[in-house]
Amino acid sequence: MMARTKGHFDDMWDVFGFAQSPYRVTPLAANDRDMELFTSRSRGESAEFLSMMSDDERSVVILSGDIGIGKTSFFNIQQYLLVSGKAGWCPKLIPCSRLTSLMAKDEPNSLARRIVYDAVQNIQAYCDSTKQTVQPECQAVSDWMSHRPKPAGWQISAGVLGAGRQVQLPPVGDTTLETWRTILEALAYEARRSLGVKGFIVCLDNAETLSQSELAQLAMSYRDTLFTIEGIWWVLIGQSGLYRQIDQIDRRVSQRISGSGVELSHFTLEEFHKMIEQRVQVYKHRDDAKSPLSKHIHDLLFQASCGEIRFVFDTANTLVKKTEARVRLQASGNLPENMASPEVLQRLLTETLQKELIDRQIPDQWAIPVLGSMSEQAITDLHEAASTRDILEKFGDDTIRKDAFERFGFVSAEEFVTGFLEPLRSRGFLGRVGAAEGEYRLKSFAWLARQLRSGG
Secondary structure, eight states: OOOOOTTOTTSHHHHTTBSSOTTOOSOOOSSHHHHTTOOOOTTOHHHHHHHHTOOSSOEEEEEEOSTTSOHHHHHHHHHHHHHTTOSTTSOOEEOOSSOEEOOTTOOHHHHHHHHHHHHHHHHHHHHHHHTOOOOHHHHHHHHHHTTOOOTTOOEEEESGGGOSEEEEOOOGGGOOHHHHHHHHHHHHHHHHHHSSSSEEEEEEEOGGGSOHHHHHHHHHHHHTTGGGOTTEEEEEEESTTHHHHHHHHOHHHHTTSSTTOEEOOOOOHHHHHHHHHHHHHHHBSSTTOOOSSOHHHHHHHHHHHTTOHHHHHHHHHHHHHHHHHHHHHHHHTTSOSSOSOHHHHHHHHHHHHHHHSBTTBOOHHHHHHHHHHHHHHHHHTOOOSSOHHHHHHHOSSSEEEGGGGGGGTOSSHHHHIIIIIHHHHHTTSEEEOTTOTTEEEEOHHHHHHHHHHTTO
């Protein structure tokens, strides 16, 4: 149970008995406390990922899954297991606290520069957390990339096992991919030699932002350069089917990858409720605290999410805030005017709010109208040629296939997908149905609006 934070008497979450929101949206971090919040899936993805990271020298691992499914949280918890030595047979590695995000139009050399910069930050953060001295080579690279002047010029030790040769570093803007490789090699060697680890993790995030040709260019450029450095474990994170996409681009690249990648599956409803309960237990500061929203509301949000757990927590967090604001507004109208002080008014409002709640949980009769209002507002804000309201009326059930294009006024299935279904999916209002080709399902606020209109 988390200790109550001083000064939180009038905080909204304190009313419910929590030190902070149990619907926290930010990804789990690689630390002891967040390990308590981690809910493992029953399909063995954690063991599969760690198995692929168990090589004693280097590794390249693909981690993929649908948007909002919890890829970053999963990755960070696996990092925690690796750096803490709790991963059993796996090597102890410096975690990647600073992920390198892939960006459209990335080219190999400029991306390598960002990779080195982030690797230096991660090594320095690890040294700070473990109270170890930053290695001379790491500090030299940091100073060099910061353009700090040095009369004799910048150089680092390189060569076999990081020794035996001095490499003069050119101006940062003139550095070649081969030199970036040499720098990473030196950083990895020094980490292995002096920090009590086998190396460090580099994570390339958001692979879906690259076009297929851009991804192919980067993958082929790094295949026999950066991906072969001893002491670096690479993790590439992207949306569902990433390994299959890379394998189709060039099998020479996929042959560098450990296994066939880890594809995260959706949480089951049972696993989702376990996740909520874990968060309640970790963040509560009162023994009688329970989740601020009922199981029924949680079920509605989970069904609407199509597996996007981030949507569930973000919506739940906002729903509690909006409901609490409505209750306070109503309560304030029943209090005497000209209160003695703002502090007294705040205390009386908080006490009134607590009386309105049933066992410190928002009643469904309060939550559902607010959720309905949020859903209607979300779909009203769309500015598509055909409104989401039309979708709600024309969907025979909760799903639609691309071959129903004529019902929506399109001349072909391709135009229906590219001009209507995919844009709505990118906005989070539709989700693809499993591996089915061209089949979509109402999602998030579109699903909720329809469900709540029908009295669900």
